[in-house]
Structure formats: C-alpha cells, structure tokens
Amino acid sequence: MSAPWLADIAARTLNAGLHREPVVRQAGATEINLASNDYLGLSSHPDVIAGAHAALDRWGAGSTASRLVAGTTQAHIDFENDLAEFLGFEAALAFSSGYLANVGAITALVGRGDLIVSDTGAHASLIDGCRLSRARVEVVPRGDADAVERVLAARSEERALVVTDSIYSIDGRIAPLREYYDTATRHGAIMLADEAHALGVRGPGGRGVAAEQGLSGAPGLVITTVGSKSLGAQGGIVLGTHLLREHLIDHARTFIFDTGLNPAAVGAAHAALRILRGDPQMPDRLRAGVRRLAAACGGGIPDAAVVSLIVGDPVAAVDAAALCREQGVFVGCFRPPSVPEGTSRLRLTVRADLDDADLDFVASVVTGALRRVEAA
Structure with missing residues (x-):
C-alpha cells in the first residue's frame, strides 16, 4: 500500500509519545496483573x-x-x-x-x-x-x-x-x-x-x-x-x-x-x-483491597476497583509502566485520547483474589517506578 501520509502520522504519533503496541502475555507468566479488568479474578477460576x-x-x-x-x-x-x-x-x-x-x-x-x-x-x-x-x-x-x-x-x-x-x-x-x-x-x-x-x-x-x-x-x-x-x-x-x-x-x-x-x-x-x-462478599473483599492499595500509593480512595495515578507526560507514563513490568507488576498506561492532554496515568485495577502481601508488593513497585521517572 502506497500511502505516504500514513508514515507522516506514524512519525507524529511516535514523537508525541502516543504510539501503542499490543502487550503480549505469555502462558505461565508470574507477574501480578493489574492492567486487566478481571476484577474478581474469575477468568482463571x-x-x-x-x-x-x-x-x-x-x-x-x-x-x-x-x-x-x-x-x-x-x-x-x-x-x-x-x-x-x-x-x-x-x-x-x-x-x-x-x-x-x-x-x-x-x-x-x-x-x-x-x-x-x-x-x-x-x-x-x-x-x-x-x-x-x-x-x-x-x-x-x-x-x-x-x-x-x-x-x-x-x-x-x-x-x-x-x-x-x-x-x-x-x-x-x-x-x-x-x-x-x-x-x-x-x-x-x-x-x-x-x-x-x-x-x-x-x-x-x-x-x-x-x-x-x-x-x-x-x-x-x-x-x-x-x-x-x-x-x-x-x-x-x-x-x-x-x-x-x-x-x-x-x-x-x-x-x-x-x-x-x-x-x-x-x-x-x-x-x-x-x-x-x-459468594456475595466478593465485592466487599475487592473494595477493601482497593482501599489498601490506593492508600499506599497516595492516589486517593476511589469508589470502585480502579486506582488512577496521574503522571502527566505520556512518555513518563510509558516509562513508569515499563519499570513496573520489569519488576513483575503489569499495570495499565492510559494516554490521550483515552484521557485528556496532560493527564497520562498509570491505571491499576485491583482483583479480589490478590492478598495483602500482593498489594503491598505492588504498591512498593509502583511508587518506586513513579519516583524514578519523576527524578529523570
């Protein structure tokens, strides 16, 4: 396909920090996944x-x-x-x-x-x-x-x-x-x-x-x-x-x-x-986990299962997400047009099947990654 304008758009997208690549999950991966919307952890039940x-x-x-x-x-x-x-x-x-x-x-x-x-x-x-x-x-x-x-x-x-x-x-x-x-x-x-x-x-x-x-x-x-x-x-x-x-x-x-x-x-x-x-208490356990993670990350207490941590710059948000994954934590990274300009963020979705030790580990990794990109 000959379409030079596609290359121009691709270059602008890349320079703006908005290029996207599908993240390929591997079978048997051991990372803690907080990028999905599998809120109750039932996809693998x-x-x-x-x-x-x-x-x-x-x-x-x-x-x-x-x-x-x-x-x-x-x-x-x-x-x-x-x-x-x-x-x-x-x-x-x-x-x-x-x-x-x-x-x-x-x-x-x-x-x-x-x-x-x-x-x-x-x-x-x-x-x-x-x-x-x-x-x-x-x-x-x-x-x-x-x-x-x-x-x-x-x-x-x-x-x-x-x-x-x-x-x-x-x-x-x-x-x-x-x-x-x-x-x-x-x-x-x-x-x-x-x-x-x-x-x-x-x-x-x-x-x-x-x-x-x-x-x-x-x-x-x-x-x-x-x-x-x-x-x-x-x-x-x-x-x-x-x-x-x-x-x-x-x-x-x-x-x-x-x-x-x-x-x-x-x-x-x-x-x-x-x-x-x-098990009608599952949502209660989920929201208790959300409160624990949000408090540890300093993101405010959300109403549902999402902890949203604004980074601002899209490149910094991508870098922070990559740092988290290197340490075994998979988080969502939302950039424009999914969010308004200047509000690129890490989006963490808690699951009901994560225990306190998992959540404390996630908080340590995420806060450390955010400190590193802020200092860069």
Whole structure:
C-alpha cells in the first residue's frame, strides 16, 4: 500500500509519545496483573474454565451464525434469564461484545430528529453509539445533573436519551445515576447506563450502581454490562423490559448482523455469575483491597476497583509502566485520547483474589517506578 501520509502520522504519533503496541502475555507468566479488568479474578477460576469447556463440548467452538439465524443456543437464553433475574430486570439480550451492545442499544433507541444527552465521562463505545445514531448530541460536564436538566428542558425533540457510565472507567468514580434518572424521568426521557465496571464491584452482592441506588428494573432505564470484566469471560448484555429486548432484536444492527457470542464465553460468564451469587462478599473483599492499595500509593480512595495515578507526560507514563513490568507488576498506561492532554496515568485495577502481601508488593513497585521517572 502506497500511502505516504500514513508514515507522516506514524512519525507524529511516535514523537508525541502516543504510539501503542499490543502487550503480549505469555502462558505461565508470574507477574501480578493489574492492567486487566478481571476484577474478581474469575477468568482463571477452575469452575469458570469448566463452564467454558462444558459449553464447547455441547455446542462447539463457534455460534456459527447471527443469533437470528442459527447463532442462539439454549445456553444464551439461560444466561440472559439468570443475569436479568440477578440484576432485577425483566429481560436481557447478549451481544458479542460490550462495545457492540452499547452501539446497538443507542442506535436502536434514537435516531435522526431525536436528542442524546451524554456526559464527558462516557466510554468510547457510548460516544460512537451517539455519533452513529445521527441524533443531536449534547455533551455536558461529567456528573452534572443540573446541566442534564437544562438541556432536556430546552429541547425541541420529542424523544430524548440520557447516556452515562455508572462507573467512569478511567478513575473509578461513580456517576449520579439517581439524579440523572430522576431528571430524565421528569422530562419524559429514557436513560441508558453502562454498568460494565460496576457489575461485581458495587451494589448488594455485586449487582451494580443501579441496584445500589434503588434503580433495579426502574421504568425507562436501560442497563448495559459485560461478561468481560468481573465475569472473566466476554460479551456485552443489554437489560431492560421484555419490550426493549424485542425492540433490540428487531432493530439493533450490531445484534442482527453480527455472529452470536461464542458458546464458550457464554458458559464461562454463566459459571462466573453462579460464583458471584454464591459468594456475595466478593465485592466487599475487592473494595477493601482497593482501599489498601490506593492508600499506599497516595492516589486517593476511589469508589470502585480502579486506582488512577496521574503522571502527566505520556512518555513518563510509558516509562513508569515499563519499570513496573520489569519488576513483575503489569499495570495499565492510559494516554490521550483515552484521557485528556496532560493527564497520562498509570491505571491499576485491583482483583479480589490478590492478598495483602500482593498489594503491598505492588504498591512498593509502583511508587518506586513513579519516583524514578519523576527524578529523570
């Protein structure tokens, strides 16, 4: 391919400290992984792996087709029903990823001539869903329910959708879901809240922020979540009413035209859900670990499972992450456009299966790496 402009962009990206390379994990690696979103440490749990194996044996390696053709197994239906019951909603619909669940839900709910109110903490999948919907999009400051109120009160559109993450993925802060929901309801709007970083982390037994704030199954509320974080597997799920599920099956393009979530991921996620049901104290142990690590690293006490340590310069952040990995600790490194300019950071995600000795070791490595890059 002859495209000189690609080389120009690559050089500018590299010079800005924003070039990215996928990090290749090796089997049997001994480093402590705080870069994943495996909050409950269930991705390698024997029962979760057994759930994947059982689904493979029964259904094969792939779903083989769109879920509307031949890609829906009984395993999909059973998982959807159990997750909906656990989270207090009438129905659920599984997509092959959380990204596609968000894009599919938003574009099926609103379109040209409608309004979306989104805040600045929205995940890229929510942002892309807003853009692809062709609705008018108004972006308000993160957590500002008064700004949501002003936009909804001034709108001319009949249909409106308020979109937010319930836990902002970059720093683990909680959105004011109750205030957003009450505001949306007063103005005849519906609300979609992404609970990807809340399932297994917040709420009674890990049921999420919506449950914590008394919103489970609330009318006019749509929840999205994933099987790829606390459930240790893969896939995205939209929860709401039976009517919403039917609407998404008919109108969500990322459901209609995509091959269904593979059976092994369904089996693994369902097994993880059973573990969470059986051990409702897991989220409490996770958050205790978060508090311990955050206090040791001086990063403030977050609301969820993310400890965010701002470095500032993207090159320094990359260097600090590399120093951590050299000493056996794998941490996330977030740079623009994932975060605003000047706020590149290390992002540490705690797991419920890490003990105090693990967390103290991580804190020692991370603080030492940060001191080294600051002195350089």
